[in-house]
Amino acid sequence: MEQIKNDIVDYLKANSFMDNSSSLTDNDSLTQNGIIDSIGLLELMDYICEKYSIEIPEDMLTPENFDSLQGITNMITRLAK
Amino acid sequence: MQVMEETSVNIIEALKGDIDSIALKLRGFIRDQVTGFKKKGVIIGVSGGIDSAVALTLCVQELGKENVYGLLLPEEESAPSSKTLGAEVCESLDVSYEEVPISPILRSLNIYDQKEQIIKRTCPEYDPDIHKTSLVLPDFLNQGLLNVPYIRLIKDGETAARHRLRANDYLELIGLQNVKQRSRMIVQYMYAEKLNYAVCGTTNKTELALGQFVKYGDGGVDLEPLADCYKVQVYAMGKLLNVNEEIIKRPPSADTWSHYTTDEEFYWRMPIQIMDQLLYAQEHQLPLKVIEKNTGLSADTIEKAWRHINRIRDSTEYVRATPPVCYINR
Numbered sequence: 001m002e003q004i005k006n007d008i009v010d011y012l013k014a015n016s017f018m019d020n021s022s023s024l025t026d027n028d029s030l031t032q033n034g035i036i037d038s039i040g041l042l043e044l045m046d047y048i049c050e051k052y053s054i055e056i057p058e059d060m061l062t063p064e065n066f067d068s069l070q071g072i073t074n075m076i077t078r079l080a081k
Numbered sequence: 082m083q084v085m086e087e088t089s090v091n092i093i094e095a096l097k098g099d100i101d102s103i104a105l106k107l108r109g110f111i112r113d114q115v116t117g118f119k120k121k122g123v124i125i126g127v128s129g130g131i132d133s134a135v136a137l138t139l140c141v142q143e144l145g146k147e148n149v150y151g152l153l154l155p156e157e158e159s160a161p162s163s164k165t166l167g168a169e170v171c172e173s174l175d176v177s178y179e180e181v182p183i184s185p186i187l188r189s190l191n192i193y194d195q196k197e198q199i200i201k202r203t204c205p206e207y208d209p210d211i212h213k214t215s216l217v218l219p220d221f222l223n224q225g226l227l228n229v230p231y232i233r234l235i236k237d238g239e240t241a242a243r244h245r246l247r248a249n250d251y252l253e254l255i256g257l258q259n260v261k262q263r264s265r266m267i268v269q270y271m272y273a274e275k276l277n278y279a280v281c282g283t284t285n286k287t288e289l290a291l292g293q294f295v296k297y298g299d300g301g302v303d304l305e306p307l308a309d310c311y312k313v314q315v316y317a318m319g320k321l322l323n324v325n326e327e328i329i330k331r332p333p334s335a336d337t338w339s340h341y342t343t344d345e346e347f348y349w350r351m352p353i354q355i356m357d358q359l360l361y362a363q364e365h366q367l368p369l370k371v372i373e374k375n376t377g378l379s380a381d382t383i384e385k386a387w388r389h390i391n392r393i394r395d396s397t398e399y400v401r402a403t404p405p406v407c408y409i410n411r
Contacts (some may be wrong), residue, residue: 037396038228042248045229058219058243061227063385 004052004073011047012036026070031063041066048072054079090367092358092375097317104318107306108143114304115144115279122148123281124273126265126299127178128336129166131319131328132283136307138322140281141174151178152272154265156187158339166328173325179272183264192257199254203232204244212236213340216254217243221350221389222382228350228392235340261337262298269302279303287312290360291390292397293348300400313357351386359386 005026012018017035030036036044044066049055056079065075115123123140127133140149151171155164164180171178187193200207200214207214212234219226230251234241246254269280282302284294289308294300307315312333319329332343333353349356355376362372369380376383 031392038392039248039252039396041227042229042246042251045245046247046249056245058226058229058231058245059224061219061229062225063227066227 001073001077004076005069007051008044008048008069008072011044011051015043024069026073027068029067031067044072048076052076052080090371090375092361092367092372093313093354096311096313096357096361100314100317100321103310103314104139104321107139107310111140111143111281111304111306114306118279118303120273120277120279120303122150122276122278123304124150124152124269124276124278125281125283126154126269127151127167127171128154128283129160129163129170129328130283130331130333130336131312131315131324132285132307132333133167134170134324134328135315135318135322136281136283137170137176138174138324139306139318141176142322146174146176148278149174149176150272150276150278151176152265152269153178153180154183154268155180156182156184156261156264157193159336160334160341162331163336166325166331169325170328181268183261183268186264186267187260190260192260196254196257199246199250199257200232203246203250204234204242206242207234212241213338215338215340215342215346216246216258217342217346218348218350221386222355222378225385228389233340258337259295259298262295262335263301266298266301273303281306282308284308285312285315286310287349287353287357287360289401291348291393292400293344294400296400311357311361312353350389355386356390359383359390363387363390 009018009024012035013020017040018024024035045056054076056075060075060079065071111123122144125133125137125140127137137149137151151167153164153167168178168180197209215233215235217231217233218228219231230246231243232246233243272278273280280302282299282305284300284305285307286309288294310318316329332345334341334343335347345352355378358372358376362375369383372378372383373380378386
């Protein structure tokens, strides 16, 4: 779980969504904190699908699954099983 | 922002109220702008939709039919009804008009081929001979899903497949699609400058709030008479002005996909009556209870919808912005 969270934070920093000095708690909102917008969300989805070799079904494209590190991690864990 | 205290307000009635005087005010605005720009009349792109029908009618009523020129600007993927209805509305007002297909411009830029390549790599089963295509977003109110665009393949009127677009493909596709509206803008200005006319826009307040227009495309105009009228108000004005019933009943669409894709499917993700009530309630800071009563939505859904609307508003700020100027002496 921690590895997934680190991967996501590294991706967000490497792609200029976050400053290198910033940090995120597990439940911080990525949209309400202005970290990702609608295009950033699509890019993050592409990254997740490629990195973890998963397809995200349409009914899992909910704000709960994508708006926080914890939500994203839970979703990847469920789909990667 | 205006704050309204009333708890018994009927939003739809409030939106549809006083349409006669709004129409008069818009007519005065049209005259003032055209006169102020020292132009002799207006050019309007007539799409067969309600907005351009209302704008055209107001311009004709105020400026006279001889000072208004309609342009029908179809392309390969336009619905045939767009041209037919556009011509009908011009003829009913006895306005001079001309059809200028923009397909040659699009072909010269290879727009159709590039679009087809994106659809093919997104949808492996795509066969242009049997499928029509559409770009859609999931329904918001019933499913609460994120703003994730899908290509939909349609065969014999039924959905044959749906595939999520990758971010890069989505961005490229939007750039290609927007060439359609930008080509129309070029043609409109070619005629406007020849006739010494202004270009009249047809963007309404709902579209403006949601960034539902193309910067320097349909947003590239000289005046926007409808931009402070919500779509529901434009419909009410259409009825007042006796716009063809077929145009009023036609689901609104940007009409840029081979399958007629409605604005509800791609932009609003909810019925327009709900979207406009939410936007109006936000603008007038109506109490949640009033909005629940008017829309039939739960407080939770309204809050979610507002967050969704606010995200769209924020992410489309760039579309509404004029180029910032660095004033060196301030």
